[in-house]
Amino acid sequence: MAQRGFRGSSVAATLFRRFRDFPGADPRALPGLTTASPAIESTMARLVVGLGNPGTEYDGTRHNVGFAVLDHLAETRGSLFRGPSRLDGWTGPRGFEWARCPADGGEAFLLKPGTFMNRSGDIVAPIARWLAKCGDLPSLPPSPDPGDEAAGTVKDEPPQPSPDSILVVYDDMDLDVGKLRLRPHGGHGGQNGMRSIIHRLATDRFSRLRVGIGRAGTDAARHVLSAFSGPERQEIEVSIAEATEAIDAWLDGEEFTEVMTRFHSRWNQRDL
Numbered sequence: 001m002a003q004r005g006f007r008g009s010s011v012a013a014t015l016f017r018r019f020r021d022f023p024g025a026d027p028r029a030l031p032g033l034t035t036a037s038p039a040i041e042s043t044m045a046r047l048v049v050g051l052g053n054p055g056t057e058y059d060g061t062r063h064n065v066g067f068a069v070l071d072h073l074a075e076t077r078g079s080l081f082r083g084p085s086r087l088d089g090w091t092g093p094r095g096f097e098w099a100r101c102p103a104d105g106g107e108a109f110l111l112k113p114g115t116f117m118n119r120s121g122d123i124v125a126p127i128a129r130w131l132a133k134c135g136d137l138p139s140l141p142p143s144p145d146p147g148d149e150a151a152g153t154v155k156d157e158p159p160q161p162s163p164d165s166i167l168v169v170y171d172d173m174d175l176d177v178g179k180l181r182l183r184p185h186g187g188h189g190g191q192n193g194m195r196s197i198i199h200r201l202a203t204d205r206f207s208r209l210r211v212g213i214g215r216a217g218t219d220a221a222r223h224v225l226s227a228f229s230g231p232e233r234q235e236i237e238v239s240i241a242e243a244t245e246a247i248d249a250w251l252d253g254e255e256f257t258e259v260m261t262r263f264h265s266r267w268n269q270r271d272l
Contacts, residue, residue, distance in 0.1 A: 046108040051170040051193040054114045062213035063224040066169040069243045077101035092126045104253030120193040121200030132161040163206035175212025178235035182260040183208050207256050
């Protein structure tokens, strides 16, 4: 479900209705728009995660700006979010929404965890490992078996997702409202959703896109659950569109470091 209080996601739904009503149309011909429970058929090169809290009472709040970016990304790429019952072969936790869209060399998997922020890793880690196991997400090489290094054998363990294929979008109080920053890796910076993901993935070597929500006073919990003011809403709408453009470039095959350099230069000029 698109986040209320941010830009609405009606374009994809309109495309689906028009395509559905066309004589002989097969909805499966549009990426991400299916009527049956689709298996993930082609190689997925990317996993993009947006963080937020579930429930309409949190729509449009600062903490849910990660959801808003993914809603806009799905809209611009003609995809619709759906629930876990529509994901063939998935038997893990049920609290999330997902979509798929075209990406360089295959498809990207878009994920909005349905847990509260501080439990985000409980969804992100199992999904990432499942996609790697299915071969739908690049995986790390198996670890050498320390008991038989001479023979060159490796451990018999489930595939681990490559952190280079994961991008997490989330709110950051250390940035002014609307400021955007990309990083190839790093710590959680006190953000509880990131803390949970790093813990559950057992690595912080994945990419992230931070969206500034500003800091107000000493009550951080109250601040992140508050709505943006009128002028702030205008600023954050622009930032959501620019964040989507940066993610688009990465999904279309541009190296993450190149995306980071190019967009930071543009954002720095805008912020002068």
